[in-house]
Amino acid sequence: MGRRQEDIGSGGSSLSPRVIFPNKILPYLLVAPQLAITAVFFYWPASQALYQSMLREDPFGLNSKFVWFDNFARVLADPNYLNSVRVTAVFSLATAFVAMAVALLLAVMADKVVRGRGIYRTLMIWPYAVAPAIAGMLWLFLFNPSIGSLAYMLRWLGINWDPLLNGPQAMVLVVAAAAWKQISYNFLFFVAGLQAIPRTLIEAAAIDGAGETKRFWTIVFPLLAPTTFFLLVINTTYAFFDTFGIIHAVTGGGPGKATETLVYKVYNDGFVNLILGDSAAQSVILMVIVIALTAFQFRFVERKVHYG
Amino acid sequence: MATVDLRDVRKTYAGNVEAVKGVSIAIADKALCVLVGPSGCGKSTLLRMIAGLETITDGTVAIDGKVVNTTGPAERDIAMVFQNYALYPHMKVYDNMAYGLRNRGTPRDEIDRRVREAAEKLELGALLDRRPRELSGGQRQRVAMGRAIVRNPKVFLFDEPLSNLDAKLRGQMRVEIKNLQRSLGVTSVYVTHDQLEAMTLADTLVVMNAGRVEQAGNPLDIYEKPASTFVASFIGAPPMNLLSLSQNGDGPALPDGAKLAAAPKGAATLGFRPEDAEATVANGAAHEGLSLPATVEGVEPVGAESFLYCAAGGGRIVVRVAGRATANPGDRLEVKAKPEKLHWFDREGRRVSSI
Numbered sequence: 233m234g235r236r237q238e239d240i241g242s243g244g245s246s247l248s249p250r251v252i253f254p255n256k257i258l259p260y261l262l263v264a265p266q267l268a269i270t271a272v273f274f275y276w277p278a279s280q281a282l283y284q285s286m287l288r289e290d291p292f293g294l295n296s297k298f299v300w301f302d303n304f305a306r307v308l309a310d311p312n313y314l315n316s317v318r319v320t321a322v323f324s325l326a327t328a329f330v331a332m333a334v335a336l337l338l339a340v341m342a343d344k345v346v347r348g349r350g351i352y353r354t355l356m357i358w359p360y361a362v363a364p365a366i367a368g369m370l371w372l373f374l375f376n377p378s379i380g381s382l383a384y385m386l387r388w389l390g391i392n393w394d395p396l397l398n399g400p401q402a403m404v405l406v407v408a409a410a411a412w413k414q415i416s417y418n419f420l421f422f423v424a425g426l427q428a429i430p431r432t433l434i435e436a437a438a439i440d441g442a443g444e445t446k447r448f449w450t451i452v453f454p455l456l457a458p459t460t461f462f463l464l465v466i467n468t469t470y471a472f473f474d475t476f477g478i479i480h481a482v483t484g485g486g487p488g489k490a491t492e493t494l495v496y497k498v499y500n501d502g503f504v505n506l507i508l509g510d511s512a513a514q515s516v517i518l519m520v521i522v523i524a525l526t527a528f529q530f531r532f533v534e535r536k537v538h539y540g
Numbered sequence: 541m542a543t544v545d546l547r548d549v550r551k552t553y554a555g556n557v558e559a560v561k562g563v564s565i566a567i568a569d570k571a572l573c574v575l576v577g578p579s580g581c582g583k584s585t586l587l588r589m590i591a592g593l594e595t596i597t598d599g600t601v602a603i604d605g606k607v608v609n610t611t612g613p614a615e616r617d618i619a620m621v622f623q624n625y626a627l628y629p630h631m632k633v634y635d636n637m638a639y640g641l642r643n644r645g646t647p648r649d650e651i652d653r654r655v656r657e658a659a660e661k662l663e664l665g666a667l668l669d670r671r672p673r674e675l676s677g678g679q680r681q682r683v684a685m686g687r688a689i690v691r692n693p694k695v696f697l698f699d700e701p702l703s704n705l706d707a708k709l710r711g712q713m714r715v716e717i718k719n720l721q722r723s724l725g726v727t728s729v730y731v732t733h734d735q736l737e738a739m740t741l742a743d744t745l746v747v748m749n750a751g752r753v754e755q756a757g758n759p760l761d762i763y764e765k766p767a768s769t770f771v772a773s774f775i776g777a778p779p780m781n782l783l784s785l786s787q788n789g790d791g792p793a794l795p796d797g798a799k800l801a802a803a804p805k806g807a808a809t810l811g812f813r814p815e816d817a818e819a820t821v822a823n824g825a826a827h828e829g830l831s832l833p834a835t836v837e838g839v840e841p842v843g844a845e846s847f848l849y850c851a852a853g854g855g856r857i858v859v860r861v862a863g864r865a866t867a868n869p870g871d872r873l874e875v876k877a878k879p880e881k882l883h884w885f886d887r888e889g890r891r892v893s894s895i
Contacts, residue, residue: 432626435593440640440687441614450639454630 278519285512303513312489313497313514320493323407324471330411331467332460335418340448342419343426353423360416364474368481371409395483399490402483406491409482410475418463425459426452457537465529472522494518542604542694542727543569544590549599551585551751559585561751562599567744570725572718574759576738577748578774584699586748587731591697592616604694614643619688620697623704625680627672633659633683634668640691658690661720678709685717689724696721696728702737714740735775739763747771769889772811778847780811780883781857795854800830804892807884810853814860816881819848819867822874829879834859836871850875 253259285303289296307313342352359367374382377394386393395402429452437447453460476495479485485492485500492500494514502511544567551560560582567573575583588594590601592613600607608616619640627636634655641651659665662682672680681701688696701717702710718741721728732738738745738759745759747770754774755767766772772780785792785800785808792803792810800810812830822833834852846865847858852875859875867873884892 430624430626432622432624433628435591435613436620436622436626436687437628437639438593439591439613439618439620440691441643442639443614446643451628457630 281512281515281519284508285516286509287512288509299509303509304517307510307513307517312492315489316492316494316497319403319489319491320472320495323403323410323475323491323493324468326403326407327410327414327471327475328464328467330407331414331470332418332463334411335415335463336422336456336460338415339419339422339426340452342423356419357416359413360420362413364413364477365481367413368409368478371405371412371478372482375405395487397487399487402487402491406475406479406482409478410471413475413478414467414470418467421459421463422456425456429455461529461534461537464533465526468525468529469522472518494521543567543602544573544695544727544729545600545602545605546586546590547600547602549586549589549601550597551582551589551594552597559751560589563748563751563753564599565744565746565753565756567727567729569727571743572721572728572730572741573744573746574730574732574738574742575746575748576732576735576774577754579733581748582751583731583733583748587620587697587699587729590695590729591618591620617694618697619691619693619695620699621684621688621701623700625672625684625701625704627680627683627687629672631671632668633664633670633672633675633686636672636683637686637690640687644691654690654692655686658686661689662686677705678713681705681713685720689720694727696726698728698730698732700732701730703732703734710737717741736777739775747774749774765891766811766883767891769809769811769885772883772885776813778814778858778860780813781817781855782885783810783853783855783857784808785810794832804884806886807892808887809885809889811883811885812877812881814847814858817857817859817875817877819850819859819861819873819875822872830875830877830882832857832875834873834875836867836869836873838869839865839867841865848873 286298286300287296288299288303338356342349342356345352362370372380374380375386375393375395377383377396383393392398393401395405433451433455434447437451442450472493473495475493476499479491479493479496480499483491485496495518498511498514498518501507501514544565546563546565549560549563550558552558563582563586565573575586577583585594589596590603592608592611596609600609602608603616603618628639631639637655637658638651641654646654655668656665659668662685664679664682664686667675667679667683672683675683681704684701698717702713705713714737717730730741732741742759744756745762746756747754747762749770755762755771759775762771763775766775766780769782773782783794785803786795787793787808791805792800792807794800794810803810810830817830819834832852834850834857836848836850837856838849840847840849841864845863846861848861848865848867850857850859850873857875861867886892
């Protein structure tokens with residue numbers, strides 16, 4: 233605070249980050265493209281979804297009726313929907329946790345590599361370039377009970393592997409595939425975060441008698457907090473929305489409804505079963521959940537984060 | 541309370557880069573030893589080897605008589621103050637200072653007592669609840685010192701601890717470090733590239749160059765009898781004037797041909813300190829020792845003294861004059877120095893004792 237006042241006192245307007253535009257229209261013109269994109273691709277579809285969530289339509293879209301919150305009431309009373317909420321919670325938590333934990337482990341390990349550092353990092357980043365559906369297919373084939381090579385190995389180890397019939401195993405498979413896809417992204421950020429920690433801090437801690445594990449948990453991990461927090465927000469959103477392709481390719485929401493997440497159910501009800509009103513209501517609820525979750529993360533988790 | 545002994549210590553990095561090429565230093569108990577030299581001379585590497593942050597390629601490092609080559613930094617019982625202070629940004633000042641004690645399982649009340657004691661000593665009492673980013677440079681530097689002294693280690697290691705401070709604060713902290721080190725009586729190794737810091741702090745001064753010890757000893761002895769042209773030009777501000785001599789028939793001579801009666805055999809460089817020379821208007825009076833015609837090129841008044849930058853003897857020299865200088869650029873003067881104030885160096889730059 234003191235420093236800021238000094239800056240203003242000594243430097244005047246030349247040091248202040250505020251830019252003065254010569255006229256009043258230019259700044260609006262400059263932000264207009266961004267606003268237009270946000271409006272066209274976000275607010276307009278969102279409002280459409282909101283409107284549609286209050287309509288009841290026949291599958292062919294020939295006539296529709298405004299029903300207020302009936303769709304919401306129906307959706308929230310549906311045991312299948314509540315199951316899907318539970319599946320999403322398990323799936324998102326597991327995916328975010330696995331993706332971040334494995335990425336952090338790999339980043340810490342890669343940070344120790346001296347020779348061929350660049351090659352390691354490049355290899356680690358590759359999976360990110362694989363499209364979700366392809367990633368899903370890859371995992372599907374590897375773990376397919378009848379033809380998958382890794383499934384064969386699992387059975388050889390005595391595990392009765394059958395994700396096509398076994399719900400929890402199917403969940404493990406989609407979590408693994410979804411996390412695998414996201415590890416590269418997290419890895420990249422963790423590596424950058426680790427590099428930003430001054431070496432002398434680690435050395436000072438070593439002299440202060442902290443062993444490697446202790447150094448990690450008392451110095452490195454707290455200093456990575458801004459990165460971890462950022463990734464937590466990103467990974468949660470990823471697990472909620474961007475994993476549709478993987479689930480679609482690997483399990484199709486099955487067996488039964490064991491891996492039917494909220495997003496998958498929105499798709500299933502809307503585009504497969506053509507219950508458009510229910511589907512829209514679900515996507516509105518989903519939007520509320522994600523907004524609430526992100527707000528919660530910023531409100532409560534970020535408080536424990538020290539930037540710089 | 542310990543001695544530090546380095547015996548023929550070497551450091552070779554990957555790619556056969558030799559950073560330290562056989563350094564032997566014995567540091568007495570409670571002494572403050574300053575390693576000084578230009579950047580890249582290996583002084584910091586040497587310090588980091590004493591700290592255990594850098595492996596030792598060859599030779600031995602002993603603390604308190606015990607060889608610690610393979611001992612980890614935590615077990616060497618040393619404390620280090622880093623150039624950038626290396627304070628843990630997410631911890632309060634108190635926790636920064638307590639961290640090392642906690643890691644060693646010191647009882648809680650003992651930690652509290654020692655942290656408060658150290659804070660008292662460094663006038664940090666009011667800052668214990670702050671985080672490093674809320675402190676000024678000088679305060680951070682104090683916390684770094686505090687973190688070192690709470691542990692009550694055998695040896696303090698300082699890696700250019702004052703170079704991030706402004707000049708005024710640096711002078712102040714220099715005095716404080718010296719007093720603190722003396723009152724605690726902890727053997728210390730201090731690395732700096734600032735010769736003024738080195739001169740004022742050192743009990744033992746070690747001048748390093750290109751991975752080797754150029755000269756070691758009492759700072760004033762080094763100042764008065766630099767062992768080489770490197771030391772002569774590194775210690776002292778402004779540094780010693782050095783004029784190269786040509787071998788002219790029967791003895792060394794200045795490039796302009798002037799014979800030097802006092803020159804010992806084999807002298808290739810003549811040196812004298814700016815404060816040992818005298819600039820007078822040329823009067824042709826006979827003078828034993830050095831007498832050089834010089835042309836003033838610039839005058840630098842500092843206040844209590846002035847420096848005359850002159851062209852003389854085929855080179856450039858600086859002469860210190862007390863008070864305000866009366867000379868102006870372009871003036872022709874005679875620069876004189878007494879024979880006992882002249883230093884002679886051979887072709888390799890090593891000191892040649894005068895006759």
